[in-house]
Amino acid sequence: MKRIGPFVVERRLAPSRGAVLGISLLAVVLALLVAAVIFWGYGVNPWHAYRVIFQGTLQSPQGWAEVVRRAIPLILCGVGLVVAFRAQFWNIGAEGQILAGAVAATGVALFSGLPDPWLLPAMFLAGFLAGAVWGMIPALLKVKFQVNDVISTLMLNYVMMYIVEWLVHGPWKGPTARGFAYSDLFPPAARLPLIPGTRIHWITLAVGVAMAIACAFLLSRTKLGYETRVVGQSQDAARYAGIDFLKVTLWVMLISGGLAGLAGAGEMAGVHYRLRSPAHISMGYGYTAIIVAWLARGSPLAAVVTAVLFGLIFAAGDVIKVALAMPFQVTDVFNGLILFFLIGSELLMYWHVRWAPKRAESEG
Amino acid sequence: MGWEEWLISTIGRALAYGAPLLWGTLGEVYAERSGVVNLGVEGMMAIGAFSAFAVAQSTGNPGLGILVAAAAGGGAALIHAFLTVTLRANQYVSGLALTMFGLGLSGLLGRGWEGIPLKHPLSPVTVPGLAEIPVLGPMLFQNQSIITYLGLVLAVVLWVLLYRTRWGITLRSVGESPATADALGVNVYLVRYLAVILGGILAGVAGGYLSVEYRPAWTEGMTGGMGWIVIALTIFVAWDPVQAIGGAVLFGALYHLSYRLQPWVAPELLKLMPYAAAIIVLTFVGLGGAQRRRGAPGALGVPYARGEK
Numbered sequence: 066m067k068r069i070g071p072f073v074v075e076r077r078l079a080p081s082r083g084a085v086l087g088i089s090l091l092a093v094v095l096a097l098l099v100a101a102v103i104f105w106g107y108g109v110n111p112w113h114a115y116r117v118i119f120q121g122t123l124q125s126p127q128g129w130a131e132v133v134r135r136a137i138p139l140i141l142c143g144v145g146l147v148v149a150f151r152a153q154f155w156n157i158g159a160e161g162q163i164l165a166g167a168v169a170a171t172g173v174a175l176f177s178g179l180p181d182p183w184l185l186p187a188m189f190l191a192g193f194l195a196g197a198v199w200g201m202i203p204a205l206l207k208v209k210f211q212v213n214d215v216i217s218t219l220m221l222n223y224v225m226m227y228i229v230e231w232l233v234h235g236p237w238k239g240p241t242a243r244g245f246a247y248s249d250l251f252p253p254a255a256r257l258p259l260i261p262g263t264r265i266h267w268i269t270l271a272v273g274v275a276m277a278i279a280c281a282f283l284l285s286r287t288k289l290g291y292e293t294r295v296v297g298q299s300q301d302a303a304r305y306a307g308i309d310f311l312k313v314t315l316w317v318m319l320i321s322g323g324l325a326g327l328a329g330a331g332e333m334a335g336v337h338y339r340l341r342s343p344a345h346i347s348m349g350y351g352y353t354a355i356i357v358a359w360l361a362r363g364s365p366l367a368a369v370v371t372a373v374l375f376g377l378i379f380a381a382g383d384v385i386k387v388a389l390a391m392p393f394q395v396t397d398v399f400n401g402l403i404l405f406f407l408i409g410s411e412l413l414m415y416w417h418v419r420w421a422p423k424r425a426e427s428e429g
Numbered sequence: 430m431g432w433e434e435w436l437i438s439t440i441g442r443a444l445a446y447g448a449p450l451l452w453g454t455l456g457e458v459y460a461e462r463s464g465v466v467n468l469g470v471e472g473m474m475a476i477g478a479f480s481a482f483a484v485a486q487s488t489g490n491p492g493l494g495i496l497v498a499a500a501a502g503g504g505a506a507l508i509h510a511f512l513t514v515t516l517r518a519n520q521y522v523s524g525l526a527l528t529m530f531g532l533g534l535s536g537l538l539g540r541g542w543e544g545i546p547l548k549h550p551l552s553p554v555t556v557p558g559l560a561e562i563p564v565l566g567p568m569l570f571q572n573q574s575i576i577t578y579l580g581l582v583l584a585v586v587l588w589v590l591l592y593r594t595r596w597g598i599t600l601r602s603v604g605e606s607p608a609t610a611d612a613l614g615v616n617v618y619l620v621r622y623l624a625v626i627l628g629g630i631l632a633g634v635a636g637g638y639l640s641v642e643y644r645p646a647w648t649e650g651m652t653g654g655m656g657w658i659v660i661a662l663t664i665f666v667a668w669d670p671v672q673a674i675g676g677a678v679l680f681g682a683l684y685h686l687s688y689r690l691q692p693w694v695a696p697e698l699l700k701l702m703p704y705a706a707a708i709i710v711l712t713f714v715g716l717g718g719a720q721r722r723r724g725a726p727g728a729l730g731v732p733y734a735r736g737e738k
Contacts, residue, residue, distance in 0.1 A: 103534070106538075206715070210712045211715040212708065212711045213711065216660055216707065217708050217711070220705070223654050224708075226701075227704075228701065231698050235697070352525070355522075355525060391540075394533045395533070395537060396533070397529045397533025398530060398534055399533075401472075401526045402530060405512065408512060409516050411519075412517060
């Protein structure tokens with residue numbers, strides 16, 4: 066306990082919901098202020114920049130639609146990462162798992178020869194499985210060979226990125242792509258319907274929200290969810306409780322990687338309709354989803370909300386790129402700054418400031 | 430070209446490509462020895478690469494560029510130190526944030542400098558006399574960078590510091606058991622700050638080397654994942670500065686071969702080699718036994734709070 070003037074500062078065991086929300090918002094605002102300095106240093110009037118962003122995103126229905134469209138892959142990946150983080154598995158590999166899903170979905174769309182009505186379900190299934198496999202490799206390596214999960218998941222991002230590069234420059238380069246590094250366009254039956262007037266592929270959105278609900282149920286109401294939480298709390302406790310660490314880790318990464326794979330399949334079937342260079346498919350959704358999950362503090366449902374917040378940042382990046390001719394990397398600057406302030410403010414949440422003026426008799 | 434010549438030139442180039450990996454790894458070894466993981470190496474290298482290029486291009490002095498890169502890397506690391514040591518934030522998340530920020534900021538500020546060749550790059554040196562030695566001469570003493578040599582010397586110096594001096598014992602004790610070190614009168618926070626900042630300085634130099642000597646130009650994302658290889662190397666070399674030389678040369682060779690073998694294999698598949706190899710070597714390390722026995726600092730990744738349970 067510390068006394069500052071008439072205030073008493075105490076430490077709490079668990080932060081209150083209000084403190085978490087208030088301080089998180091404050092952190093985001095501070096990050097935007099620092100970003101304003103960077104805008105200014107870049108020669109752009111920050112006031113003008115933020116006004117342009119606001120007009121381009123939140124002031125029109127089309128702007129909102131773009132925010133939601135950008136949020137779709139973030140919801141799926143963010144929910145998956147929440148599950149992984151609950152088991153203390155550091156899945157930094159959603160980016161690669163998205164790409165794995167995109168590759169599998171492309172394979173099905175272009176080469177499976179399935180009848181039209183089966184095409185889209187098969188693409189999503191293939192995307193899920195590919196993402197899951199790409200996520201389960203590091204799980205296996207961690208449990209069996211103590212390979213650090215941060216490193217293995219990250220390295221697999223690069224491996225998958227170059228596999229996609231290879232596919233679009235080599236074997237899958239479309240004969241109709243006129244020399245560009247694209248695959249052929251998907252047939253119409255392999256494309257998702259959009260909400261008219263927007264670019265929202267609502268089926269993927271619905272899948273994402275459904276997965277968030279399913280994962281919330283899984284974590285709070287099932288045996289696997291319980292085991293996941295125990296493993297996340299303490300691996301020793303999990304061992305004493307007879308929990309199979311390998312099984313839990315594999316399941317968690319099946320879900321986490323699988324959801325990222327679904328996001329990849331959704332981007333293919335709903336946005337791009339063809340495999341293209343990895344930087345165009347994902348633009349860092351997998352990394353941004355880490356912040357989405359971190360902000361959601363272990364709740365898959367909260368991840369839906371935080372995903373929309375970062376969908377806004379992506380949409381803002383698009384606006385800035387067009388209106389102010391600034392590169393899309395602005396979003397990385399925003400993301401990094403927001404994350405800095407969020408984790409920097411974490412300690413604050415445990416402080417409770419109380420108005421308690423000293424009374425004369427209690428002094429000394 | 431005979432195979433001997435091929436091998437000699439490959440090792441020579443492996444050393445050149447390994448130099449940034451060596452500098453980065455030495456820095457991360459020191460940071461982690463103090464108990465702080467810094468996943469921001471990729472970001473600090475990107476900041477270093479951009480600031481070195483910008484300064485070298487505007488002043489015509491590549492050496493000054495490298496110095497500024499070192500300072501910029503150190504400054505970036507200071508953010509990580511403040512967040513993880515003082516505010517006790519999660520080290521993984523802070524490092525990731527630093528990487529995002531570093532890549533984003535360098536990409537943003539570097540927009541106008543993209544793809545311009547550097548007017549006065551740092552030129553490679555050929556050591557007079559030694560370059561004439563058969564085999565070793567062309568392998569080690571022709572067309573090498575002064576930064577490569579400095580890196581090799583630094584590796585030995587840091588090894589001696591770590592294992593043969595009081596300072597080294599202090600650093601290792603802080604990483605091993607900060608509470609004990611604190612009880613013995615060591616300023617844990619100060620040691621961790623210094624180690625993390627040193628890590629940033631070395632990562633900055635690594636990035637600067639890339640943009641003012643190895644490929645004297647600035648392109649967004651030119652660090653291309655080297656910072657992550659550094660994190661893997663730190664474990665692979667068992668947190669040992671001298672072993673870092675071997676690890677850096679091995680992965681330098683892989684990077685070099687990904688260009689060298691292009692007549693035979695698709696370039697995209699070659700480029701994934703170092704990343705796949707990083708997973709494979711760490712799997713072998715895992716087969717060999719527990720991390721702890723290999724020298725992993727006991728308190729790695731754990732924030733230290735003085736006077737708290």
